[in-house]
Amino acid sequence: MCPQAVNRQARQEKIARAALTVFSKKGYAATSVREIAKAAGMGKGTLYEYFQTKADIFVAATKQWLNALESRFSIHVAGLEDPAERLTALAHAFVELVDPLDPMTARMSVEIIRQGVLQEGVLYDRRHELREVMLGTQKRVEQVLLEGISQGIFKAAHAKDVGKMAANFIGYLDGILLHSVMTKGELELKEHVDFFITTVLHFLSKPSGGPSRRGPQNADLKGAS
Amino acid sequence: MCPQAVNRQARQEKIARAALTVFSKKGYAATSVREIAKAAGMGKGTLYEYFQTKADIFVAATKQWLNALESRFSIHVAGLEDPAERLTALAHAFVELVDPLDPMTARMSVEIIRQGVLQEGVLYDRRHELREVMLGTQKRVEQVLLEGISQGIFKAAHAKDVGKMAANFIGYLDGILLHSVMTKGELELKEHVDFFITTVLHFLSKPSGGPSRRGPQNADLKGAS
Amino acid sequence: MCPQAVNRQARQEKIARAALTVFSKKGYAATSVREIAKAAGMGKGTLYEYFQTKADIFVAATKQWLNALESRFSIHVAGLEDPAERLTALAHAFVELVDPLDPMTARMSVEIIRQGVLQEGVLYDRRHELREVMLGTQKRVEQVLLEGISQGIFKAAHAKDVGKMAANFIGYLDGILLHSVMTKGELELKEHVDFFITTVLHFLSKPSGGPSRRGPQNADLKGAS
Amino acid sequence: MCPQAVNRQARQEKIARAALTVFSKKGYAATSVREIAKAAGMGKGTLYEYFQTKADIFVAATKQWLNALESRFSIHVAGLEDPAERLTALAHAFVELVDPLDPMTARMSVEIIRQGVLQEGVLYDRRHELREVMLGTQKRVEQVLLEGISQGIFKAAHAKDVGKMAANFIGYLDGILLHSVMTKGELELKEHVDFFITTVLHFLSKPSGGPSRRGPQNADLKGAS
DNA sequence: GATGAATGAGCCTTCATTCAT
């Protein structure tokens, strides 16, 4: 009756996970199905029991990666109250994507973008799904900004621009991350991002009313850099 | 040098130009040599008279593209004196890369990055060359910043950070451009970039005119924290 | 013999029946074992409990089909006494193989022939078994002819040729049936077959003894057409 | 300018010819492209310079075969005046299709029919083209019949039935040929066909002028059988 | 006994590269 009770979803996730490591290393086109199978520790044919095509495997790997990203963001931000700190934490989560010892995630992001941008790309027809995920992160940033405003920490005048600011924030992070990957660590990613945040917070923040201007200022700057 | 050499180079450029249009449309892997030959209006075998491999053609196309980019920047900036205006002009040059009617250049940039980032990428072993070109643009930005400082328009305190600032500037532009390409114009690229520049200039600029320099400066510093 | 054996045979027949519908629709090569299993309402592995290979399943399906054919002939001929009528009835049984609404049987016959004729065919090594069955039908025709002669209806001179005549009869029916299938009903099968029988009976029949030659002859022709 | 002046059509014919021998031996599905290439004495990839798909190769092989058939018929019939002889010659051309030493053509006919009959068959969508060719042969037979009638050799009463008769004639030949192939020569093909022609001519022919009708008729039968 | 998950041989097809002309 029940020969092998295999958890289909678990199997698919295992494959997607294995595929992720290979795709991120060599890209979609240069990765052969055989390699994926080997990485997943199973036969070539088995992959096709769980996915229709190589492209589907790539999509699954992509989704897995995006989910991992999301949860990483959640972990970083968890427990932080101060909007400035939360913004910084988000950026740092991005920074950590570029592990010099395992730059997988960063490379994967390049490949994903490519597959979504190029007409012949595997994700081209599903790029709206990607956009959804990215919008999720963007919304997260917007919320932080709005909280900052409502808490009186950020200037209320920017309320109408939170959308643009969030998009720019994410855009910047993606861009600088790419550059970092491309230079393989020559670029001091964290320093750059911290500096960027300084810029942004400088733009956002109200003069922190108080008797002494210098003290807090220094403290803040130290923390940001 | 000799006429033949000139002829040879002209041929190579013609091929590179043709290849660029195809590569930017379909990406490296999905582009066949036959297509390039057809686009260049010559036989497949002839390509191999001027290039050793398909990868070499891609490198040539890449260089051509980067040069075109450089000259585009030069044109935009030419004649502008005010550092703020020059910064803005540079950014606008980037924005115009994403022609909604011909997103070729933007897509090409994705492909180039990918080929430079992925281990199996055609440009992987030459990514330092890419880095060179990007550093060129970065230097250009740095120079504008330094000029602004020397002209007393930008705060002198940032002099030590021009490197970071320029890298961030370029990084942001690349990132937001990618997002724009990926969303196929849903994102209002120009508005976002202009807003970003506002942020940057706000951070950079001295309080424009005023009786006391210190006061405003302090205010600025406050704002940054 | 023992209950299990009976059960076993029933299972095999069920599988063969299911396989027949699929094989006749798509041919041997294009039919996958999975499809057969689904059509039989059981698991793929189960099939291999009852058959060694896919080829064996095809052989079983073939035999089932041939048996069905035989019984169809029996039914048609049952109760008819007149040899001419019996011959006609046999031919009509063939004609009905090509049901425009369900051309399964006709298509199956093509596939069977193919598998028996081609070196790599599944039935190639067993084509003698097929020949047996076909000889069965041929013998049936021969017998009708001999009865007609012994009844004085057909010319006695043909007694020595009944073998050839029967073979030709069956051969013609197979051939015209194939053509009909290939033209998907554009060919008026029944009309052609009836005309053929006219020819044959004209050749076979004695001038039906009596004062007038024309009358009876006409009668025969009418009856045949 | 002109690296290799290759005669495309000659090349295609060479491939088709080679493919014919393999297809006729093993059938479409069981024949691999590699085998065709080897038989044609060229690389696998070369085939795809001249044909889009394996199916296209099969179609080309089919057409070649049909053309060969046509010319064979022409040769056999050439120079014959007497309609009866021409009919016989046509039938004999068919008979010779089954060369016991090289039964290729006969097997090919089975495969062609199959591919045209089965829904998944390669020729299924082009079965009308096949029908055209077959109609060509049929027309040829019809013409012979009509000539016989106009020459006063065949009964004028059959003029309205020449269509049916020709279709039956071809149908019979195809059918008996298949049986012959399936039995690998156990069936004496020529004898059977000759006997069949006797039947047909008996049906067709006018009593060959003479005082008595019975006499000549008997004579004919003797001679024919 | 019944099942379907797993497998890998083998299929058709593409394409960068070579080379005779």
Added chain:
DNA sequence: CATGAATGAAGGCTCATTCAT
């Protein structure tokens, strides 16, 4: 020089068969 005909390695995918459950 210019060409495109020729090639075979390699790719994605299918599927008959096995076997653990």
